[in-house]
Amino acid sequence: MASPAVRARWGPIRSLLCLSPLLVLVPWLTIREHASLPEPVVDLFDPLTSLPQISEVQILSHAKHLSEVVGYRTVGTREHALGDAWMVEQAKDLQRQCEEIIKAAPGRKLECEVWRQEGSGSHRFDIMAKRLYKTYVNLTNIVVRVSDGTERGKEHAVLVNSHLDSTLPSPGAADDALSVGVMLECIRVLIHTPSWEPTHAIIFLFNNAEESLQDGSHLYSTQHPTASTVRAAINLEAAGSTGPELLFQATSEQMVQAYSRVPRPYGTVVANEIFSSGIMMSDTDFRQFELYLNVTGLDMAVVGNSYLYHMRKDLVEHIEPGVAQHMAENTLALLHYLSSTESPLPSLTTGYTKPSTVFFQSFRHFFVYSYATAKILYAILFGVTTFFAVAIYTPPTPALRQARGFVGDHLRGLFAVGSAVVGALAGVNVVAFVMATVLKKPLTWFSVELSCAALYGPAALMGALASQLVVPTVREKTIFTSILLAQTGLAFGVQAIGVGSSVLFFLSGLPLFFAMLLNWLVKPSSEPVSLLSYALGQFIPLSTGAQLSYEVLNVFVPLTGRIGEQAPAEHIIATIVAVVGLYLLPLVIPFIHRYSRAVLARSVLLMVTITTISMAVFSMRSPFDTMHQKRLFVIHMENITSTEQHLHIGAADSAPGFHELVHDISQQFGAPGIAPDYVVMDDWNADWDTIYPFSAFLSPYKMELPLREEYMDQLDYSFMVTAVNDTINAEDGTRKLTLLVTHPGIIWTAVAFDAHVLQWTLDNNPPDEYARHHIKEGSFYGHDTWTVDLLIKHPSPAEHVDDKFRVDFVGIHEKAMWPGKRAEKHLGGRAMKLFEELDDWLEVKTGGTVDATLLGCVGGVAWV
Structure with a gap:
């Protein structure tokens, strides 16, 4: 017989009912507190104290100008150049304000310096287990240094970074115009605060080419005169538009301790280790600062609602109220501390070391301790x-x-x-x-x-x-x-x-x-x-x-x-x-x-x-709706070599309906009676090299285009790849040449070829084997040539014609990107005519549940 104690024990239902308030309320309250944001501030100056304060309205006005007035700021486009000019104007205006403040208070130790950096370079960029090389010509950065004006005050600096450019299909309000606005607002508040005098300098880097695989941060880190003074870096990013800004990389105990002083900490060592493990398959400018400046720092990003990340709807109207306030107040607190007499910057001269700090926050309390x-x-x-x-x-x-x-x-x-x-x-x-x-x-x-x-x-x-x-x-x-x-x-x-x-x-x-x-x-x-x-x-x-x-x-x-x-x-x-x-x-x-x-x-x-x-x-649910859209990648390819024109369509998800959608597009826009071909996506599929290696995510189709009148226009491109300074050393079995890429009106050019490279000007360590090589370019608007010097084994074991090797080349017509170039669609030729029709058709066909990246590309094959 059961004991009285057992008989009196509550059953499972009664026990669960007793525990249910805990089981429901604790997670609910935790998430509610975890996702909370500060109230947005409107006024530039506190009405009671007359002191400057972070204004979300001001930050968002900067973001709105960049993303909607300037527009899609893809590296190499006219809009990218307009964004650069706007940023120079903002920096110069802040410098003028700084000088007026100093005149009004002659004893104040404050100096504001502005640079518009220009430069060319190249770097290796491995991602997704792929080896890739980047080269760039005359890219720019805008750099603002705020210091006490002394050489000693400039000896140790903290770098804070955001990027002005946006990626191919996006106006980039959150990514990263929001961060640009945050940095501008931090400069304004700091210089207008009468009692603030920096012991250590703050360098604000508005880099102009992150989305082209971190060319702007590489340019600064390897060529700017202030780079050698940087002791720590703070990178501001966005992969979403809602919720608090997450600290997802922290690489020293000193910088974690600095972060513990912010008003609303949000980050854990768990996020830090997940991101650093590489499973996220994404990266930020922080990589360049670690690699080339050898510094520690903090990498922070808005990550909520990342459905809009790199999408058309990355607009200011979709940034949650309080996001900008949270990011800016935390950033300002970091800069106050790191520029003060308490700053750890002078002790951070040994460079980057593997982090050994445990940190986490719970209900606004931030805990930090060593391993x-x-x-x-x-x-x-x-x-x-x-x-x-x-x-x-x-x-x-x-x-x-x-x-x-x-x-x-x-x-x-x-x-x-x-x-x-x-x-x-x-x-x-x-x-x-x-x-x-x-x-x-x-x-x-x-x-x-x-x-x-x-x-x-x-x-x-x-x-x-x-x-x-x-x-x-x-x-x-x-x-x-x-x-x-x-x-x-x-x-x-x-x-x-x-x-x-x-x-x-x-x-x-x-x-x-x-x-x-x-x-x-x-x-x-x-x-x-x-x-x-x-x-x-x-x-x-x-x-x-x-x-x-x-x-x-x-x-x-x-x-x-x-x-x-x-x-x-x-x-x-x-x-x-x-x-x-x-x-x-x-x-x-x-x-x-x-x-x-x-x-x-x-x-x-x-x-x-x-x-x-x-x-x-x-x-019974559909995966997509108008705010959580399917990404579709569409390339209108004009092959200079064969004079053929095709439409390439790819998707990056496993949701049902894509293959049927492609066949519907083919029936509507493709050549009559010719079904689209499902093609292999590998390193030799050069049609997608403009977005290599991210193209590996795609399931691509290729379809014939009908012989419409507009498709019969004579192709008139001067895009070509040639070999100059070409010599063969038969005794050594080598060939030395300069690969010259000429691409007027074409941006984001990419070349791929198979060869055994012994030396080149990209880096000092080409793979010592016959291999496939990918080189991508990102240059400032109007710059239309780039080169790479090669010393290769000759002849190569690959197919060759008259001692030449094959180079696949491709790029994007600067005027043929929809919807980024909608305002000047008449300049985009046959591709833009098709894109406008296709985009309208997709909107109706899918009920607005598809966001298509529509790129007019030009490519071909050269034997050099």
């Missing part, structure tokens, strides 16, 4: 919990005939926990397989970042609970302490190998220890674990897990939906939900072992039902 401190803390916690678990251990009753002793009993507990982990991962991936492969309904979660939790959360719970059906009976308290030992052991072990993200296990293990301590104090050892211990043990995992879920899914849902048709996007998101869910609810498994096997079986059946309903509901 050494982390190891001590986590070791102490693991030791104390192990001692405590042994001390409170009571053997099972003989009737249960379970494990023999503490170790055996807890091995069973760990097996139960491990089975739950495996079960959760298996459950979500089975559902992912069904959604993507069986039902052919992938990406149905795409348009709402957290919605994937509704699809895969029940599946994870279903798998975790189902796994317990094959696990031998284990006592509730044993599993509880097994989880405690696992969490604290992982915290210590993972930190021991130098991974700061082990703080997650520490933050989860610490409350579990106090929960077990509380249970030992208030409950007899023979009774089940107190519900109060569950509440205490779950509080921090619920809070930290909700924060983690919000950050990770905000970034990975839009990103994973655009990583290519062949990528297992469904399984990636399902696995993320399972892992985050396991962290969020670590006590589910001891809780279910609190009750009978019948309760467990019924719980599994309930989760199967909920999962099935969720799959049915999601199967």
